Amino acid sequence: MNANPTPQDRSAGPVTGWWTEAAIYQIYPRSFADSDGDGIGDLPGITARLDHLVELGVDALWLSPFYPSPQADAGYDVADYRDVDPIFGTLADADKLIAGARSRGLRVIVDLVPNHTSSAHRWFTAALAAGAGSPERDRYIFRDGLGPAGDRPPNDWQSVFGGPAWTRVTDADGRPGQWYLHLFDSGQPDLNWDNPQVREEFLDVLRFWLDRGVDGFRVDVAHGLIKQADLADWREPQEILSGNEIDKPRPPMWDQDGVHEIYRDWRRVLDSYDGERILVAEAWVEPAERLARYVRPDEMHQAFNFEYLLASWTAPAQYAVITRSLEATDAVGAPTTWVLSNHDVVRHASRLGLPVGGGRPNGIGIGDPQPDAALGLRRARAATLLMLALPGSAYLYQGEELGLPEHTTMPDEARQDPTWARSGHTQRGRDGCRVPIPWEADAPSYGFGPTDARWLPQPPLWAEYALDRQRGVPGSTYELYRTALRLRREHGLGRGTLQWRESGDEVLSFRNGGLTVLTNFGDAAVPVPAGAEVVAASATLTDDGRVPTDVTVWVRG
Incomplete structure (x- = not known):
């Protein structure tokens, strides 16, 4: 770690393709838009809201699972990989969604869950x-x-x-x-990937959805398919993050070398189709050098950078993780894929409102230490503006463009995440980040659907975050995202080259795409470079034009 950065070049690598610099928006179908009023979001609801993604300025959308499922784990327990669960619609609805996205210039990535099936399969x-x-x-x-x-x-x-x-x-x-x-719920039995029938089945599933026009697959638990052959005991706490040092033994259920042969087979299938189809690894793997193995030239195209998501909100920590990430992916000629929130972690507008350096909670509920909402949103806006200036691709989770926090006061009796029950009510789990998002402040279910029905309760404060309260409002989180995504595209930041600037250990600063990016982590406001023009800021600057604490600016000149 270098707490006092010196200038050095870091790039996203030589690979070209739409995915190398794309901004991709994750849709959690249950919670995006409900077309029929049953309280569960669905595919027709998503299709009706596609113009929101165009207005926001993203390049593609990723859909969490919508397949037939008993819903033991909100659809990640798949009973049929070639159909749509009736609660979400039909295969015809999926075709309409894909066509509707394509007509708007949006690509579509679907979730694939290969580590396990449903026990109903x-x-x-x-x-x-x-x-x-x-x-x-x-x-x-x-x-x-x-x-x-x-x-x-x-x-x-x-x-x-x-x-x-x-x-x-x-x-x-x-x-x-x-x-x-079953590494997850008992309703999710793990597949044996040493069985040739399993391998052939998933090659056929890939072709089924590629033939319907999808642009790629986000691969769930991509690091878990192969287990150590002897199924040896593992006397450490179980976590989905492999968390090993590069020269230490890996947990016998995670990040085994045999997974890479599987993805080389998958890559050959995708490469046989026109249109640059992609594979995206959800691989909770550290260190960065191990993660980079998933995005070698003949394997996947992207891998979520969870080490970045988990990094502390300090200049040294951010510098270290960005540097390591770019070095590791550069070494295999791949882009780095940045992410701050998704459907499995506390939303970063709340996570960053907790004390710096504390543990990462698995959900927050009544009686738990509560995040500082104002501080969390302030840091979240700064973190997002920092992330969107980095070379590589970026993923956004539905609702973060509204500044949505975690629902931290959800009644425990409303929780549906199997983590809550299986942990003996010690881990509240992921429901707080999965609450249906608000579109209209004064509508039933805040515009999520035509009725007040919703599968998880929305907090009353959702009204102030609704899209119709933010659209066209200068300084709103929504308009900040729109501005940042537009400038990111105009300045080619995703395909750019990062050059660190000398900035001390309380400020992070670099140049990319003709812009200087500066994030202030310290207590005192700092000046922007002399003569520079501010083109984007995560919060208002001081009266004399200085950058306050927990603020990111993009400046030109």
Whole structure:
């Protein structure tokens, strides 16, 4: 880490393609727009709101799962990879959405969940019926239990959601049988990716959606498909983040080298289609050098930079993670993919309102330490303006353009995330970032749908964040995002080159695309470069034109 940066060149790499500099907007279908008033967002609702994405200025949208599912984990338990769940619409609705996006110049990325299926998937039903040692069971990870009666799990692995990662089944004769692995909910049995049928099935799923016109896939838990062959015990706490140093043993369930062969096969399928289709890795992998392996030239195109998302709000920490990230992806000729919020983490407008250097909460609820809302939004706006100036691609999570905070006072009885139950009510989970977003301050469900129905409760303060309260209002978070995205495109920041400027350990500053970017982390206001023109600022400057604390500016000249 260098707390006192010196000028040095960092670029997003030599690869060209729309994804290398794109701004991509994540839509969580349940919570974006409800067309029929049942309280759950749907595909027709998304189609009706596509013009919002055009007005905002993004290049593409990513849809979280909309496949048939028992909804044990909000759709990440997929029962059929080639259809649409009736709560979201039909395959015809998906086709209309893809066509509607394309007609507006927007690309569409869909979620793919290959680590596990739903326990309602036809394969798992067949596995239960077929019994131990069958070809049907070999598609999943079934093992005999330990002990004389086989009544202990095959190893000590824990579910990411809490509790054991193994569930014992009951055989057809009513006696206890084998155990199956589920790194997440018990309704999400892990697939056995050493089975050729599993590999062929997903190649066919890729082709199914590519043939319907999608532009790519965000791959859920991309670092988890291959497990260490001996399923050895892991005596450390279970986390989805691999978190290993490059020369230390990796957890046996994460970031195994065998995953890369899978993605090389997938890449060959995508490359056989016209139109630059892409693969995006959700891989919670550290350090950056390990993550960069997922975006080598013959594998994926993007990998979310979660180390950046988790970095502390200090100049040294931000400098270090940006530098490491660009160096690692440059080494494999790939762009860096920046992200601050998504459907799995506390929204950054709230996360950054917590004390710097504290732990990352898995949800915030009644009785928990509450973030400073004003401070959080101030820092979130500064962080976003900083992120959008970096070379590479950027992902935005629905509602962050409105400055939405986490719903931190949601009644516990309303929570639906399996983490809440499986953790014994110790981790509140992800519901707080998944609340339906507000479009109109004075409409039912704040314009989310035509009725007051909503699958998760919205807080009363949602009215002040509604789109119709911010559109056209100078200084609003929405207009800040629109301005930043326009300038990002006009100045070619995504494909630019970052050059650090000497700035001390309380200010971060660099040049890119003819602009100087400055973020003030210190207590005292700092001047902009002499003679420079401010073209964007995350908050109002002082009366004498200085940059206050927790503010980012873009200046020209």
